[in-house]
Amino acid sequence: MSTFPTAFEDDTLIARVEPDTQGPHFRAELTDRQLVNEVLAGSDDAFEQIFDRYKRSVAHVAARYFRRPEQIEEIIQISFAKAFTELTNFRGQHEASLGSWLCRIAANACLDTIRVQKRKPERLDCDLTANETETLLDLASSREQDAEQKLAVRDLSEKLLKNLPEDDRAILQMLYVEDMSVADIAILLGWSRSKVKIRAWRARNSLRKILKHYM
Amino acid sequence: MDRHEINPGELDKIGSKLIASSALSESEIDCVAGSPFLYAGVKARIGSGVPQRRRVFGFGRRFALGFGSVLVVVGIAAVGLFLRGGGDVTIADQEVHVPIPLKNKPVTYSKSDAGDIASSLPGPVLATERRSSPQYQNASYNKADDRSRATRKTVRPVQPDLEFYPLSYAGDPKENVSGGRVLQIELSRSSLFAMGFNIPIEDGAELVKADLLVGPDGVARGIRLH
Numbered sequence A: 001m002s003t004f005p006t007a008f009e010d011d012t013l014i015a016r017v018e019p020d021t022q023g024p025h026f027r028a029e030l031t032d033r034q035l036v037n038e039v040l041a042g043s044d045d046a047f048e049q050i051f052d053r054y055k056r057s058v059a060h061v062a063a064r065y066f067r068r069p070e071q072i073e074e075i076i077q078i079s080f081a082k083a084f085t086e087l088t089n090f091r092g093q094h095e096a097s098l099g100s101w102l103c104r105i106a107a108n109a110c111l112d113t114i115r116v117q118k119r120k121p122e123r124l125d126c127d128l129t130a131n132e133t134e135t136l137l138d139l140a141s142s143r144e145q146d147a148e149q150k151l152a153v154r155d156l157s158e159k160l161l162k163n164l165p166e167d168d169r170a171i172l173q174m175l176y177v178e179d180m181s182v183a184d185i186a187i188l189l190g191w192s193r194s195k196v197k198i199r200a201w202r203a204r205n206s207l208r209k210i211l212k213h214y215m
Numbered sequence B: 001m002d003r004h005e006i007n008p009g010e011l012d013k014i015g016s017k018l019i020a021s022s023a024l025s026e027s028e029i030d031c032v033a034g035s036p037f038l039y040a041g042v043k044a045r046i047g048s049g050v051p052q053r054r055r056v057f058g059f060g061r062r063f064a065l066g067f068g069s070v071l072v073v074v075g076i077a078a079v080g081l082f083l084r085g086g087g088d089v090t091i092a093d094q095e096v097h098v099p100i101p102l103k104n105k106p107v108t109y110s111k112s113d114a115g116d117i118a119s120s121l122p123g124p125v126l127a128t129e130r131r132s133s134p135q136y137q138n139a140s141y142n143k144a145d146d147r148s149r150a151t152r153k154t155v156r157p158v159q160p161d162l163e164f165y166p167l168s169y170a171g172d173p174k175e176n177v178s179g180g181r182v183l184q185i186e187l188s189r190s191s192l193f194a195m196g197f198n199i200p201i202e203d204g205a206e207l208v209k210a211d212l213l214v215g216p217d218g219v220a221r222g223i224r225l226h
Helices: A032-040 A044-065 A069-085 A098-117 A130-138 A147-163 A166-177 A182-189 A193-214 B008-022 B026-033 B038-048 B051-085 B113-120 B127-132 B143-155 B189-194
Strands: B088-091 B094-097 B181-188 B207-214 B220-225
Touching: A032 A044, A032 A098, A044 A069, A044 A098, A044 A166, A044 B026, A044 B038, A069 A098, A069 B026, A069 B038, A098 A166, A098 A182, A130 A147, A130 A193, A147 A193, A147 B008, A166 A182, A166 A193, A166 B008, A182 A193, A193 B008, B181 B189, B189 B207
Parallel strands: none
Antiparallel strands: B088 B094, B181 B207, B207 B220
16 A cells, blocks of 8 residues: 555545634644645745645655755755745646645655765675674565664665665665555656656666675 | 575565665654754745845846946946047047157158258367357356266266376375376286275286376386276
8 A cells, every 4th residue: 555645635635614714723724725825825824834734744755865864854945945936836736736746846856956966876895794694684584573683784774775876765665665656656756657667677676786796 | 705696586575674674764754854943944945045036136136247347348448549549538528639748759860851960060160269269268167067067077988087096105296296207007906906906806817007107216106097
């Protein structure tokens, strides 16, 4: 099941309010479209409500590409600032809700940041210790891991996945961890399904090469 | 390290577990998203990068650059006209003529002018005629005129010193000057230094022309350097 939170979220799930209802409690229940209209009318509170409503979704997108908290915070800020300036272009038609629109902005911001950084994968110039190799081989089995093993695997993954580009890792995370379908990824990134498949195949090959190098 | 043969399916399984373990947990993402200063950062970014403001600033900057470039071109053209015009300077609607100094104009003479110039110059006058002329007879001593002559004398080429310096081993040169003779000799610098002249002797063998005043007894009384 897809965990992609907002791409197909229906506006009807959000409680609608009548226009004559007043007060902060009811204003929190405004729909996305109403909030957007209020922001366009010059309301800062409405934009803050949009921020509170979707900041976690945007953080999820940023966390696929970056690991450090400050990087994720920067992507969140860039995404919402860009959304504020481009809010007049938001149409809000069909399934492209405000949440999915923001997530696409965040994904593009991540890709732009990676492109600007032009960070190349680090060289495979370090070997694994015997314990790390054993830990890696244990991953092939379906045994349950205790807390200590999980920590060791996490350290090992950080060490190995430094050699994988961030965008490749993000695609594999969406496919493997979040169980997103190719169609969902294509909608999120604004790519075609073929492009998503090709990028996923390349990312998988890159990861296999890295693992083969160490095993 | 021993190499393990693992099929691609197992590699994908290991890879997926690695990626899953490296992913941030929900609590970590919530911690980042719940930062109290996050929205303030968004507002700061919005305030610093509103496109409308950038467009206004861009238009103003373009206008300032264009106006400045026009001013620079006009200034350069004005300076060029000022320098090229020489004596003629145009300021508003007044025309001012600046005369060029005569000393800056080169004077050229042709060969045909040579005769006219020679005829305009005074002819040679003999010394006897000059002494017998009334101007010479009525001439009075003018101190300022003499001073100007002395000044002019320093500009002329160096003349030989007219005074004889007494030699240390001779007596008073004036008492026997009537019966003496003047001999023109050449002495080396080192010899002159030995005689008491304070001259540099780096090149001691160099000869210096001098007049030697010799008394009737054959003893040198004085010396005069050229």
